[in-house]
Amino acid sequence: MSRPADIRLVIVKIVLFAACLLPLAGMLWDLQQQNLGPDPVAALEHRSGDWALRLLLITLAVTPLRQLSGVAEVLRLRRMLGLFAFFYASLHFAVYLFIDLGGFWRQIFSDIFKRPFITVGFLAWLLLVPLAVTSTRGMMRRLGRNWSRLHRLVYPIGLFAVLHYVWLVKSGQKIAVREPLVYLAIYLLLMALRLPWRRWLAALRGKAA
Amino acid sequence: MKRFRIPPIPSSELTPEPVYLQRRRFLRELGLSAPLLLAGCGRSDEAAAVPEPTGPTGAELQASRPSRWDAKDALTSWRDATQYNNYYEFGTGKGDPARNAGRFKPRPWTVEIAGHAEVIGRFDLQDLLKPHALEERIYRHRCVEAWSMVIPWVGIPLGECLKRFKPTSRAKYVAFTTVNRPEEMPGLAYDVLAWPYREALRIDEAMHPLAILAVGLYGRELPNQNGAPLRLIVPWKYGFKGAKSIVRIEFWERQPATSWNLAGPSEYGFYSNVNPAVDHPRWSQASERRIAGSGTSLFANRVPTLPFNGYAEEVAGLYAGMDLRANY
Numbered sequence: 001m002s003r004p005a006d007i008r009l010v011i012v013k014i015v016l017f018a019a020c021l022l023p024l025a026g027m028l029w030d031l032q033q034q035n036l037g038p039d040p041v042a043a044l045e046h047r048s049g050d051w052a053l054r055l056l057l058i059t060l061a062v063t064p065l066r067q068l069s070g071v072a073e074v075l076r077l078r079r080m081l082g083l084f085a086f087f088y089a090s091l092h093f094a095v096y097l098f099i100d101l102g103g104f105w106r107q108i109f110s111d112i113f114k115r116p117f118i119t120v121g122f123l124a125w126l127l128l129v130p131l132a133v134t135s136t137r138g139m140m141r142r143l144g145r146n147w148s149r150l151h152r153l154v155y156p157i158g159l160f161a162v163l164h165y166v167w168l169v170k171s172g173q174k175i176a177v178r179e180p181l182v183y184l185a186i187y188l189l190l191m192a193l194r195l196p197w198r199r200w201l202a203a204l205r206g207k208a209a
Numbered sequence: 210m211k212r213f214r215i216p217p218i219p220s221s222e223l224t225p226e227p228v229y230l231q232r233r234r235f236l237r238e239l240g241l242s243a244p245l246l247l248a249g250c251g252r253s254d255e256a257a258a259v260p261e262p263t264g265p266t267g268a269e270l271q272a273s274r275p276s277r278w279d280a281k282d283a284l285t286s287w288r289d290a291t292q293y294n295n296y297y298e299f300g301t302g303k304g305d306p307a308r309n310a311g312r313f314k315p316r317p318w319t320v321e322i323a324g325h326a327e328v329i330g331r332f333d334l335q336d337l338l339k340p341h342a343l344e345e346r347i348y349r350h351r352c353v354e355a356w357s358m359v360i361p362w363v364g365i366p367l368g369e370c371l372k373r374f375k376p377t378s379r380a381k382y383v384a385f386t387t388v389n390r391p392e393e394m395p396g397l398a399y400d401v402l403a404w405p406y407r408e409a410l411r412i413d414e415a416m417h418p419l420a421i422l423a424v425g426l427y428g429r430e431l432p433n434q435n436g437a438p439l440r441l442i443v444p445w446k447y448g449f450k451g452a453k454s455i456v457r458i459e460f461w462e463r464q465p466a467t468s469w470n471l472a473g474p475s476e477y478g479f480y481s482n483v484n485p486a487v488d489h490p491r492w493s494q495a496s497e498r499r500i501a502g503s504g505t506s507l508f509a510n511r512v513p514t515l516p517f518n519g520y521a522e523e524v525a526g527l528y529a530g531m532d533l534r535a536n537y
Contacts, residue, residue, distance in 0.1 A: 037292070037293065037303070037304070038285075038288075038289035038292060038293035038303075038500050038509075039293065039303075039356055039498060039500055039509055040508050040509070041498060041508050041509055042356070042498070099508055100498070100511065101511065102511070103511065104495070104496050104511055107493050107495055107496060110493065111492075111493060114488075115491060115492065115493075117491060167491070168491070
């Protein structure tokens with residue numbers, strides 16, 4: 001028999017799973033209704049990219065959230081969030097590859113290697129692949145200590161993903177760059193929360209005493 | 210006057226009449242359901258969620274149609290051409306101009322002619338247009354952002370208009386200035402570009418018969434978001450060269466500073482001729498998404514970008530001997 005806490009976790013997981021599918025449902029609905037505006041390809045690229053980035057940052061927020069709230073169970077949502085981030089990143093990449101540039105294969109090649117913003121975006125997706133592949137419990141066991149080493153890759157991935165967005169819009173236009181800078185600020189905050197502030201404070205207090 | 214030939218376009222690119230009519234019906238239906246769809250919208254600047262008329266609005270214009278100018282490509286729908294715009298004075302999102310241009314008053318309108326010309330001064334728009342017969346020109350419109358449309362403009366040849374002011378031998382360039390009305394144009398509150406918006410052409414480019422001053426599209430007066438009441442169309446250059454809502458035309462001896470060039474000199478050159486061989490630093494210009502709104506294809510088709518946007522035969526001579534990589 002499951003404990004009440006487990007049942008609650010299962011319910012939370014089901015709700016979260018459904019919530020993570022909502023952006024996809026919205027895109028498919030708008031696509032079916034031809035409601036994506038005059039340039040549907042660009043709309044799909046932007047929306048899938050937005051959600052990949054948001055879910056990646058939400059995944060990165062899990063550990064700080066656990067520390068701040070003291071609720072250990074949130075850790076058990078992290079894999080699903082990370083896999084959904086990978087799912088939307090893959091969708092984003094697929095739309096770009098097959099719908100936007102479909103048929104213009106040579107351009108894809110030059111895009112990925114010549115354009116820094118596409119290079120870092122591609123790199124972010126590429127590095128997510130091993131993390132998705134090793135997300136199972138069996139892989140965790142098999143990799144042991146190396147698993148957490150490997151999964152620290154998510155920190156550079158987060159940075160690459162944010163840069164992908166910042167560099168896309170940058171060009172002396174302060175207003176256009178505002179939204180990507182918000183994502184950058186959130187990323188930096190989530191990284192800063194991981195620093196050992198408590199130890200540093202304690203050391204400082206120790207010195208003062 | 211020299212005759213120009215539009216490069217042949219395969220008949221496969223033409224929109225058959227039934228499809229064209231079907232599209233009308235589709236647009237009507239979409240318009241009816243627009244409020245319902247508002248609920249599910251994600252990004253406001255992309256979703257076409259603003260309730261709007263589904264067919265051309267504005268006063269009808271009488272224009273002749275010299276067929277030699279017509280691109281044979283499938284037309285962009287009126288709705289797409291008037292709902293998906295770059296006009297930063299009304300906001301940087303593609304849907305912002307259609308949403309925010311309602312308060313803008315394109316009448317009465319005067320244009321100031323200044324600089325190296327014998328006839329200068331302030332002219333009422335009607336007087337500026339009166340001596341010229343309106344013409345319809347179906348042009349490809351290529352945005353520097355790598356999307357394109359095909360639009361039937363109504364306007365007058367720019368060169369013929371400029372000649373009336375008798376530019377002097379010192380007039381080597383022509384500069385165009387967009388109106389600057391912060392109270393009617395909310396985008397001006399943001400420091401996005403060097404306001405007022407400025408663009409310029411070399412005088413021989415300005416005199417080329419393909420360059421027009423447009424006052425309408427789809428047989429009607431220009432909607433505010435498309436640059437009412439008077440805008441520049443230079444079909445072989447990237448769209449941003451076509452200054453909108455022009456209040457000032459000035460003849461210069463030296464090359465004038467232009468807004469996008471000031472914002473990003475390495476990204477937006479003075480010439481900005483459509484050129485698939487010279488990439489924008491951040492994206493390829495080799496191909497473009499054609500927003501042709503036929504209602505038959507789900508997505509905008511990617512098509513190869515042509516040198517000078519397909520008008521090379523007409524305009525390449527203007528740049529003979531010039532290094533187009535250096536003068537991008």
